[in-house]
Amino acid sequence: MKALLPALLLTFASLTVVFAKGGRPINDVCPVEGKPGRPIYRIFTDEGTIIFCCADCVEAYQKNPNRYPVKKSEK
């Protein structure tokens, strides 16, 4: 039981590093296809970081941002 706590803290620390890079995304779901967004496919806008489900969606959004309204996450 004693070994469990450091392991949990380590997991939390690495998650924090991921989110600190470029800030937390403002959305959870890809604005183009509506699938869960993945932090590796992201762009930075005036509104904040937006994540997408794949590279194609990043391209589609950048060509026509007004066509894909970004649904912001609650948190």
Ligand SMILES: [Zn+2]
């Ligand atoms: Zn996609």
